[in-house]
Amino acid sequence: MRILIADDHDLLRDTLVLFMQSESGFETDTAPDFDEALRMVRDNPKYDLVLLDFTMPGMNGLQGLDVMSKEPGAAHVAIISGTASRDIAEQVLASGAAGFLPKTLPAKSLVNAVRFMAMGEQYAPLDFLRGGDDESTHPLAEKLSRREYEVLQGLTQGKSNKEIARDLDIREPTVKLHMKTLYRKIGASNRTQAAMIAKEEGLF
Numbered sequence: 001m002r003i004l005i006a007d008d009h010d011l012l013r014d015t016l017v018l019f020m021q022s023e024s025g026f027e028t029d030t031a032p033d034f035d036e037a038l039r040m041v042r043d044n045p046k047y048d049l050v051l052l053d054f055t056m057p058g059m060n061g062l063q064g065l066d067v068m069s070k071e072p073g074a075a076h077v078a079i080i081s082g083t084a085s086r087d088i089a090e091q092v093l094a095s096g097a098a099g100f101l102p103k104t105l106p107a108k109s110l111v112n113a114v115r116f117m118a119m120g121e122q123y124a125p126l127d128f129l130r131g132g133d134d135e136s137t138h139p140l141a142e143k144l145s146r147r148e149y150e151v152l153q154g155l156t157q158g159k160s161n162k163e164i165a166r167d168l169d170i171r172e173p174t175v176k177l178h179m180k181t182l183y184r185k186i187g188a189s190n191r192t193q194a195a196m197i198a199k200e201e202g203l204f
Helices: 010-021 034-043 062-069 086-094 107-118 126-130 146-156 161-168 172-186 191-200
Strands: 002-006 027-031 049-053 077-081 099-102
Touching: 002 010, 002 034, 010 027, 010 107, 010 146, 010 191, 027 034, 034 049, 034 062, 049 062, 049 107, 062 077, 062 086, 077 086, 086 099, 099 107, 146 161, 146 172, 146 191, 161 172, 172 191
Parallel strands: 002 027, 002 049, 049 077, 077 099
Antiparallel strands: none
């Protein structure tokens, strides 16, 4: 299966590629923005699935989805997002897209969803659409304060310290402090390892 992952966060792209490579049968390419993704779809052999970040440069939300869906080189197109609402997810699915993947999806579920969509099926995250939230019952989440959990979630989405600080309305030094404590609590030595642990444990 040929998969194209288009997202402007390097860490997220690299993490997804690692998970794809750990499974057999995937050939994965990446793009940092919509324009590059469009070029790759037009210049390369047909992709079984194109995964588009909803808020990356050039995407323009649902407009980008519509443009990519009309490309012959993209057999199926899906949206991945860490910020889109349930309403957006429902619009994505209603448009006939291959699916909607929240970035909070556990790694194993994400890989299964990608395989599912590449085969022509539509993936809908029922827990997300229902507004379900079971983070408090996760053993890894129980080790963290609410703020540490939110910082870790930002890390898994490939966000910089500045972006996390802006999203949580706190200062960058505070983000760094939370990162230091959460690293110790989950046994990570850096941000990449922390994101990998969170994904592997199915926290996000």
